Every structure is written in C-alpha cells, then in structure tokens.
Amino acid sequence: MAARLVALPLAPLALNAYWTALTFLDALAAVLLLWQPRIGLALAILIITSDVTLNLFAQFYLRLHLRSDALSLQFLFCVAVLAATFYARRTGAATPTI
Numbered sequence: 001m002a003a004r005l006v007a008l009p010l011a012p013l014a015l016n017a018y019w020t021a022l023t024f025l026d027a028l029a030a031v032l033l034l035w036q037p038r039i040g041l042a043l044a045i046l047i048i049t050s051d052v053t054l055n056l057f058a059q060f061y062l063r064l065h066l067r068s069d070a071l072s073l074q075f076l077f078c079v080a081v082l083a084a085t086f087y088a089r090r091t092g093a094a095t096p097t098i
Contacts, residue, residue: 011064018054022047045085052078 011019025047032040052075058064059071 011058011062015054015058015062018050022051041085045081048074048078048081 025043029040029043029047032043034040052071055066055071055074059066059068
C-alpha cells in the first residue's frame with residue numbers, strides 16, 4: 001500500500017498540506033532552537049499557535065472529527081509555551097541568547 005501525504009481525506013487540500021508541512025517545520029524549529037534560539041523560539045511559537053488555530057477551525061467550523069483530548073492537550077501546551085516564554089522575557093529569566 002502506497003503512503004499518502006494526506007492527513008485527513010475530508011479536509012481541504014490546504015489544511016492537509018499544512019499538516020504535512022509540520023513534519024518539516026517541527027524539525028526545523030528543533031534545529032533552530034539549538035543553533036539560533038531566538039529564531040527557533042519564534043518559529044516554535046508560530047507553529048504551535050497556527051496549528052492550534054487551524055485545528056480549532058477544522059474541529060468547530062469544518063466539523064471534522066478530530067480527537068478532542070488531543071486538541072485539548074495541544075491547546076494547554078500552547079498556553080504553557082506562551083506563558084513560559086512571556087514570563088521568561090518579562091522577568092529577565094531568559095538568557096541573552098533567548
């Protein structure tokens with residue numbers, strides 16, 4: 001059986017393309033977090049916020065049946081990442097490279 005790059009056949013092509021691109025974007029963010037922390041953190045925040053936003057759109061507007069528990073955990077992770085980032089930046093807990 002041939003592998004498919006379509007995450008969810010009922011979803012629009014653009015959404016499936018985004019979900020497929022996350023495979024490469026997540027890896028890029030991980031590498032950048034090691035070598036260019038500011039850029040990597042900015043990319044990681046962009047990825048998680050856009051992913052949560054698009055997943056919520058798919059769940060509630062497109063009425064796609066995504067796993068609610070996974071979506072809830074992803075949302076909580078997004079909030080935790082944003083809170084930790086803003087706290088570290090505001091209190092000066094972040095190192096000069098972040």
